[in-house]
Amino acid sequence: MNGNVIKMMGQLKKMQKEVARIQEELSRESFVATSGGGTVRVSVNGNQEVVEVTIDPAALNPEDAEILQDMLVVAINEAMDQSRQAYARKMGDLTASLGLPPGIL
Numbered sequence: 712m713n714g715n716v717i718k719m720m721g722q723l724k725k726m727q728k729e730v731a732r733i734q735e736e737l738s739r740e741s742f743v744a745t746s747g748g749g750t751v752r753v754s755v756n757g758n759q760e761v762v763e764v765t766i767d768p769a770a771l772n773p774e775d776a777e778i779l780q781d782m783l784v785v786a787i788n789e790a791m792d793q794s795r796q797a798y799a800r801k802m803g804d805l806t807a808s809l810g811l812p813p814g815i816l
Contacts, residue, residue, distance in 0.1 A: 726809055733801045734758075740797065744789035746782035753783070755790035757797060 737757025745752045750770045754763040764787075770779055806812070 722809060726805070729805050730802075733798075733805060737794070737798055737801065740794075742790045742793035742797065744786045744793065746786040746789070747778075751779070751782040751786045753786040753790045755787070755794050757794055759791055759794045761787060761790070 734757070740757045741762070742755045742757075743752060744755075747770065750767045752763075752765040753761060756762050764783065766779065766783075770782075
């Protein structure tokens with residue numbers, strides 16, 4: 712039984728290192744989404760932080776502020792979703808490689 716505990720502790724340590732590596736890798740990735748036919752462009756990193764918002768100057772008509780706001784929300788949500796999906800995919804790969812059931816991380 713003691714050997715099983717030692718083996719499990721080694722697997723946990725390996726998993727912690729791998730999770731840290733994946734999180735670091737994701738923090739350097741960029742997920743970009745556009746809205747309004749490219750009028751709004753949003754970039755999110757793997758930490759799910761908005762790092763850049765670009766707006767086509769032609770869209771800066773004060774009368775169109777509500778439309779622009781809606782386009783920003785759409786682009787931000789899409790970029791965040793891309794980031795979450797990448798995280799889930801990489802963690803799923805990790806759990807599968809360790810023989811753990813899906814969704815444990």
